[in-house]
Amino acid sequence: MIKTTPSVCPYCGTGCGIGLRSDGDKVIGVEPISSHPISKGRLCSKGWSAAFATGHENRVTSPMIREGEGFRKASWDEALTLIHEKFSYHRDHHGPETVGMISCARATNEDNYAIQKFARTVLKTNNIDHCARICHSPSVAGLQQTLGSGAMTNSIADVGKADVIVVFGCDPTESHSIIGSDIMKAKEAGALLMVVDPRRTRLAEIADVHLQLRLGTNVALLNGLVNIILERGWEDKAFVAERVDDLDVMRKAIAEYTPERVEEITGVPVDQQIQFARLYSHARAAFLAYGMGVTQYVSGTNNVMSISNLALICGHVGKQGAGINPLRGQNNVQGACDMGCLPCQYPGYQQANDPAVRDKFAKAWGTTVGQIPGMTSLGMNEAMLDDAFHALMIFGEDPVLTDPDQNQVTKALKKLDCLVVVEMVMTETAQLADVVLPAACFAEKNGTFASCERRVQRVRKAVNPPGECKSDWQTIAMMAEKFGAKGFGWANSEEVFNEIVSVTPIYSHMSYPRLDESRGLQWPCNTHHPDGSPVLHERSFPIGKARLIPVHNLPTAEQPDVEYPYYLTTIRLHFHYGCGSMTRKSPLLERESPKGLLFMNPRDANNQKLFNHAPVGVRSRRGYIETRVVVTDQVPPGLLSIPYHFFDTPSNQLTNDAQDPVTRMPELKACAVRVEPLARDAEPKSIHTLRALHEAELAE
Amino acid sequence: MNVYELDRIEHLRDWLALSHQVYQAVENDLGNCNWQPIEHGEVVKFKPNVRPLVSPKSLFFSEQENMFVFDGEKFRETLPEHGPRVIFGVSACDLTAISYQDKHFRKDPYYQARRQQTLLVGIDCTKPCDGGFCRSVDAGPHVKDEIADLILTPMPSIGGENTGWWLICSSDAGRAAVSGMDLRRADSSWSSWREMNRRHTEAEFKSDVHIINGIQRINARAVPDELWERLAHQCISCSGCSQLCPTCSCYATRDVAEDTNMVRQRVWDSCLMVGFQKEASGANPAAEAGRRMYRYWYHKFSEDYVAQMGRYGCVGCGRCESTCPGSVGVHSIMEKISNA
Ligand code: SF4
Ligand code: SF4
């Protein structure tokens, strides 16, 4: 018998509604939901293929324990006993700073909450993080300083209320397609579209204005724009006077960014700069969206603060149709942050370094909590390499594939005394584990996701999980019992959610029935905003007045030179998502983009005598991979781009792990490489083959 | 033709549910409408004039199904198995699409296994639905006799209140299914009332000039390639139009290992995806997005297919318009083509 269960798409942060069509315990298809407030009956190719992500092929269905080179099946009791033994040993003998957990931006809020609660109350550590580190932590860090809150300030629906739309460093038609769709529709209805991107993206193609700046020169351009606006008096004077601090500091600091100098740095002609500045500052409401082209740099936090400066002086914050809107990658990266899966923050962005906050949670949870400041995931990696970190538990993340500088990550994880991976399938990271625990997928559990517009929505169980797979909060509950800890005895996901609500002020007026009724609520949802908040900062900012923080343009950590003459940037392809472990199960998506591909400008290709689909090697100071070239004028000469979803040609072999000093966000977006043509008929070798060859060479 | 009077539609459904698995369009709490199973005795109100975003296509041509199993020695066909079914309250556009698919899949054992077990109960629409233009492509708003087993048509309403239904038995299977049910014969006035009703409904459709004009231009090959290319630029290859279109019928196959067996599966495909015609060599006759978009609309509106299939491929349901993220669904396309 076929039935349809309404739920939420498991891929990107847009949070589209999706009906799961199931026949018995098999999800056979999906349908869009016409009445959904965001997707309104639309889905992208990932959403349409979501049924394949729930397939039972290759699933881990029972706990597994390492035995030599392989794994053997084990009972939950045996696996949990081993975990308890190892983690409590290291916690007690080497200190809570030597153990930690990485939660999952794809799992539900309930799962994430349980994971950080376990880290803080049972492991007594603040070593808890998730993958936001490699997409949007600079947004949180930057916007928290300038506005007091790191989330999207407005709603997706505001795209349709704007008269000017700015898309900065991302291509929402590829990464957040339904937001991209809203942007295309708004443009058709008459809104003005301006794109800032080194690549000629799909939206750039239809835009009214495209500023094709050089890679890594965001800050210079933004400072230049602010300068033009202030020089000509185009700023929103009333807004700035009433709600923004430090205009004078700003004015002085950026005076040196004259349009001519900015043209020199960024390559954007003076008249285009002035045109952009005029249109943006004169808009009635300008919606600005930005993505990883802004955050994945050494200067990621600076980039975000510069964007904030521009929007603030023009008064495009705190009103409908406007705002500073980071488009976050994974479906629940917003929720993982909301739930406090960050070393420095408890649920609801309550600071971990504030003793009053720690006391509050110690009381609420009825036990002591971790006191020592925690480490980010990259910090934990470094500690592993220094032999100062011994046991790690990773939920549904594949850092071996997604973290920069893959070789380092593998080396670090191999140093652990105990690595536990909770996963659906045997990922590259799971291969390195000592214990693997089976996880349920999104169609097999109840809970909530928070989308990038801060909308908390219900995820519903359509089918039973295969074998012994469990929701992460259930796994945590069983683990806590093994550790003799109290406070994890929830009967269902709703009880977890009710606990979340009781300790998270921004969620305080939410409940499952209320979420159902209103088809999701946007936080803050509290006594002041019982029906949620589509627009943030309407009257004031959480820090009172917003701050203009001048920053300066820093070159990317690595720049092209004679030896490595190209800039390489990583991109996201529409058809795939994150590390691809879910989307690559779909036969159609797999077919759409079957191999890792290197995008190259026709001029460069010509100079190197390369043709479309020519096999090439790509070498950086850190690694080497082989792939094929796609010749396209989407990228300007001198710039190459490569998708990061494919495990046989992982781009992270090449990328740089130079980090943003504030958030330690790695610079995935820019590094220097050279291209080495292979024989015309050569078949590019996968990374596994290359590694094996390399090892064989070493052995000789 | 046997025609009966029916006070409440639910009576008929409940009768059929005694001996069939009945699927009906049901609206859930979230305001979304899908085909859901309804048991005998279940109290679910029947709402006329609702048409789910997802057509009944998948109940015959499944989005994911096994074709055969190979156990290392022998191939075994895996035909779908289930008892008799009723799809209850299907509108004219969807029924027209089913009869179109009946032709297309006439030799397909998987489709036929489901189709032959299924009784279709159609219902006449009394007002145009959002984005629907069935009238322009001869697919509605009223159900033609030969495409349903039973047809429901409303009696004239008094002060907006529905006063009952006429039940038309348009096939032998339909007649057999209601035999034994306690029904009153209708008097002969039903056909003139139905005819009047149809004319009223047809008069309510919005202008379809862009559709007619677009069809002309597509058949005259009067749409320049550059325009297709420009329109295709907005297509993000989501596949939504093919998924929702009740007459799209392409599939891809793949082999999946299951225990020690190999299972050949087929899954829905979309000709708007770049990989659709990609050959093993990497060559692709429709690599340009514009070619793919042209091909899609050619399939829906070309006279060449009328010669082959007896009608246009499009039944005017408007679903591709409502699901297209790129604003290149049927109305948008036809408007842009006719304004070019
Ligand atoms: S836009 Fe994002 S949430 Fe919507 S269907 Fe696509 S992947 Fe899913
Ligand atoms: S082409 Fe569009 S309007 Fe025509 S039948 Fe298909 S989905 Fe309906």
Ligand code: SF4
């Ligand atoms: S629905 Fe629109 S965007 Fe999606 S494949 Fe069809 S034409 Fe392209």
